Amino acid sequence: MPSVPISSAWPILPFWLVTSGVFVLGLFLGSFVSALSWRMPRGYSILSIDGSKRSVCPHCRTALGVRDLVPLFSYLFSGGKCRHCHKKISRRYPLIELMTAVFCTVLFVFTPLAQASIPGFLIMMMLALTLSAILAIDLEHKIIPNRLNIAVGVLGAAALLLPYITAAASLETLGKTLGTAALTAAVYGILPIVIRYVFFLVTKKDALGFGDIKFFAAAGLWLSLSALPLFLIISGLGGILLGLVWKKATGEDAFPFGPALIIAFTICLCLPEKILSAFL
Numbered sequence: 001m002p003s004v005p006i007s008s009a010w011p012i013l014p015f016w017l018v019t020s021g022v023f024v025l026g027l028f029l030g031s032f033v034s035a036l037s038w039r040m041p042r043g044y045s046i047l048s049i050d051g052s053k054r055s056v057c058p059h060c061r062t063a064l065g066v067r068d069l070v071p072l073f074s075y076l077f078s079g080g081k082c083r084h085c086h087k088k089i090s091r092r093y094p095l096i097e098l099m100t101a102v103f104c105t106v107l108f109v110f111t112p113l114a115q116a117s118i119p120g121f122l123i124m125m126m127l128a129l130t131l132s133a134i135l136a137i138d139l140e141h142k143i144i145p146n147r148l149n150i151a152v153g154v155l156g157a158a159a160l161l162l163p164y165i166t167a168a169a170s171l172e173t174l175g176k177t178l179g180t181a182a183l184t185a186a187v188y189g190i191l192p193i194v195i196r197y198v199f200f201l202v203t204k205k206d207a208l209g210f211g212d213i214k215f216f217a218a219a220g221l222w223l224s225l226s227a228l229p230l231f232l233i234i235s236g237l238g239g240i241l242l243g244l245v246w247k248k249a250t251g252e253d254a255f256p257f258g259p260a261l262i263i264a265f266t267i268c269l270c271l272p273e274k275i276l277s278a279f280l
């Protein structure tokens with residue numbers, strides 16, 4: 001990934017101001033994620049923009065105005081209640097908005113790609129949106145939709161090719177880059193299948209869902225092989241922790257592994273190569 005300083009992309013505004021802007025952008029992307037993560041697992045169309053069907057309060061059906069549609073703040077100022085019928089609004093909305101904003105901000109601050117160019121920035125914001133949607137859907141439905149794993153993979157491929165499209169990298173290295181990426185994605189994709197198989201032999205239980213395995217492969221298009229040990233350590237520990245909390249909170253043994261994978265992936269994506277390879 002190209003490592004161009006922020007100053008070259010945003011020469012005028014101070015970094016904290018740009019970062020605050022990214023956070024606010026993330027809140028608005030978060031309202032989209034809260035709608036997407038509600039619709040996608042239920043099989044509804046995601047991008048149906050129907051003028052006659054404005055957002056309404058699920059209780060009193062009052063059409064929501066601009067004052068009700070400011071992410072997070074509408075919820076906070078209304079005390080989590082509808083302004084018209086005063087019934088409670090689900091906490092998932094502000095939580096998903098906040099989570100998406102955090103993903104956007106973290107990826108903006110810590111990945112060189114997000115700061116290097118506008119296309120790089122857009123790729124990272126779409127990745128933040130996708131990660132937030134996967135986390136929300138997996139927590140609520142214990143599935144990772146194929147389309148979201150594909151989105152992670154396609155964005156990874158776009159990030160790899162971007163330097164060649166913008167001529168920041170010489171085409172001579174393209175073959176090597178693609179070969180390395182394909183090999184890395186294969187290793188990331190095969191390893192969880194092995195883990196699943198061994199875990200099943202030992203415990204007779206399924207450790208990883210197929211959605212999780214596909215996420216591994218998509219993550220392999222983003223991460224290097226040297227990030228693999230840390231990725232496994234963090235997702236493994238995160239999974240154990242999540243499993244314990246899940247059992248305590250719901251009494252169920254089966255828990256969604258996606259959130260642990262997403263956190264591990266985000267951390268590995270944000271750490272410089274030097275630190276990642278120290279875990280090898």
Ligand SMILES: [Zn+2]
Pocket residue numbers: 057058059060061062082083084085086087
């Ligand atoms: Zn209402």
